[in-house]
Amino acid sequence: MxxxxxxxxxxxxxxxxxxxxxxxxxxxxxxxxxxxxxxxxxxxxxxxxxxxxxxxxxxxxxxxxxxxxxxxxxxxxINFSSPYVALPYRLTVAENLRVYGHLYSVRGLEARIRELAETFALAPLLDRPVGQLSAGQKARVALAKALVNRxxxxxxxxxxxxxxxxxxxxxxxxxxxxxxxxxxxxxxxxxxxxxxxxxxxxxxxxxxxxxxxxxxxxxxxxxxxxxxxxxxxxxxxxxxxxxxx
Amino acid sequence: MSPSARRIWGLIYRHLALYRRSWPRLLDLAYGPVLQMTIWGFTARYVLNGSGGALAGTAATFLGGVLLWEVALHSQMGFSMSFLEEVWSRNLGHVFVSPLRPWEMLAAFLVLSALRVAVGVVPAIALAWLLYAYDLFLLGPALLALFVNLLVMGWWVALGVVAMVLRHGAGAGALSWTILFGLTPFAAVFYPIAVLPAALRPVARALPAAHVFEGMRAVLGGATMPWAELAWATGLNLAWMAAAVALFVFEFRTARIRGALLVIGE
Missing domain, CATH: 3.40.50.300 (P-loop containing nucleotide triphosphate hydrolases)
Incomplete structure (x- = not known):
């Protein structure tokens, strides 16, 4: 298929x-x-x-x-990422990943967030609002969001x-x-x-x-x-x- | 939790997280109802004192009207502003490509709207009791029926606003602040429908709110709940809600055909 x-x-x-x-x-x-x-x-x-x-x-x-x-x-x-579609910038990185984890009904969500944070070096950023991140950091968050549902x-x-x-x-x-x-x-x-x-x-x-x-x-x-x-x-x-x- | 309930919770959580992080948004929820309550409370006291107590019933209907109309206003704002938050944050694309069904999105907005009503209107009810010794609960069990009808009226108006945003883009979001406020003269909040010119009465009678407030005045005047008014309000709400849902479905389909879902905030 x-x-x-x-x-x-x-x-x-x-x-x-x-x-x-x-x-x-x-x-x-x-x-x-x-x-x-x-x-x-x-x-x-x-x-x-x-x-x-x-x-x-x-x-x-x-x-x-x-x-x-x-x-x-x-x-x-499926998942999707585009620089032209943003993530809610007042929410923290962890909150954003949690929102999309729920929307995709991800099992073991908190563990998945920790896993993604480790993979994309996001652990120090988890509690920071997305709007305060650099372009590179936002791109990592966007990719983490895109992979949240595997x-x-x-x-x-x-x-x-x-x-x-x-x-x-x-x-x-x-x-x-x-x-x-x-x-x-x-x-x-x-x-x-x-x-x-x-x-x-x-x-x-x-x-x-x-x-x-x-x-x-x-x-x-x-x-x-x-x-x-x-x-x-x-x-x-x-x-x-x-x-x- | 079922997958559907989790998706609905996901969207609710997104907005709760936003409010938790933004005290101006929280303050804004209660600001309008409390301000209205304060203005109309003093007005009612002035009318009451000036009439030597003869217009006590009128003063009570002012306060009851203010508090209950805020239910409709906040219900509508809570729903449509939740959608507009997604538009303003350019997040709709992500939401619409997730497995969240459109009806689940609307369900989340209904819950958020009810929460917004609770947070916004409860302080005003408490203030009315503290400052003016006005107890809205004197309406008795009828209060629940009146409350629910106004809540539902806010929802279908908001659904209409969302449909207009899907059709005309983010600019139509301005309707969120104006459309229900503009219906106030026809909602018979502070005066009976009979006060309106004959030509405008059919407009008022087409609105559930006008029947709700006719019922409220009857109960505050000591009569039992006029069930005919409540039946009219409920029937009209069902009809308007069906029309609003049909409009939303049509505009959502049209937006997918026009390719508007990705560029709605542009």
Missing amino acids: DAIDVSALRKRFGATIAVDGIDFRVPPGAIVGLLGANGAGKTTTLALLLGLITADSGSVRVLGHDMARDRFAALQQ PALLLLDEPTASLDPDTADRLRAWLLRYRAETGAAILLASHNMTEVERLCDDVLVMRAGRLVDRGSPAALIARYGLADLEAVFLDIARGRPEIAA
Whole structure:
């Protein structure tokens, strides 16, 4: 059973086609990057996968559940993090983790919070309001929140945006470790090509709502005959014809 | 605890943690009812003294009206402000992608609303007793029925406000402060429906509050509880609540179609 199985997914907002009939699969345990310029349709795709937006047509199955009919069963096993969705900033780190632990009905919640605090070096911050934390600390809290229910599928929207290289590097290492330990799948929308090259087994490239290319980072670089994934991204974003959508 | 109860508790806990950490929010809960009670208490005393005691019944209806109307106002504010807190903290995206069902979210807001009424209105009731020797409990068992109807009226008005926020974004949250306050003239809080111009009486009769306050005045005047008024209030509340739920469901579905749930606070 694939972690994500998307078929002929389409979403239009007025005259704008945000997602134009895309198909893709994310196998269990895979880390897949979702790339594209601003407005390419990445955030809409993530929102469709999470059931925040209803599709005009097509289907989304997440962990075997049809998101149109059975999304809450899937949501129990998914989690999500985005720098554009905040955690209540007046609540402490521990209170935030407790809130989401309850929302996901996590068993042994206090032990799980201690475990996450140890993993993400949050123990000294547990009693501090999230609003008083640095960007790097907030990113660690956001990732701890995203892992509170031990998700089988993690959807991450620019997880290292605005982080310093050290914090970003640690965060990537945590993601790789989580995947190795749990076999979870991760779908990652990112503009950081170094990050995508390091983390992702496969990459989906979107332009104007369509999936215009896909493959492993190495395969894409080889196919385009360019130096790195950033060059590939620029080539696609600036309008090179599709090679193998 | 069942998973559903835990999710509801999770959202309640989120707001209790917020209030525990914010004394201005706590103070704000009781500030309005206590202020209203103080103003209307002295007004009632002035009317009472000026009439040589002849208008004691009128003074009592002023105080009863103030206290009970605060139940509706706080019920509505407690519900809609809980939703708006999620909007303002840009947290709705996380809430809506959690397994929390929309009805569980609403259930949590109902509990928070009832708590807000308790914390906000009880000090005003105590103040009325201490300062003006006014005992709201003289209404007897009827008080519970009147109280519950006003609580429920606050809920469906709040549900309407939440639906408007889903439709028009955070800016519509301003309705939370104005909409029920704006209905005060039609709620017959301080005067009978008959005082209103004939053209406005149907508007008043469409509101459960107007029937609640007609009932309150009857009981304070020494009559038994007019059950017809209570039946009207209950029936209207059920009808308005059904309409508000239908509006919420429609706007929630529409917001998912429009992609508004992620950007509602923007």
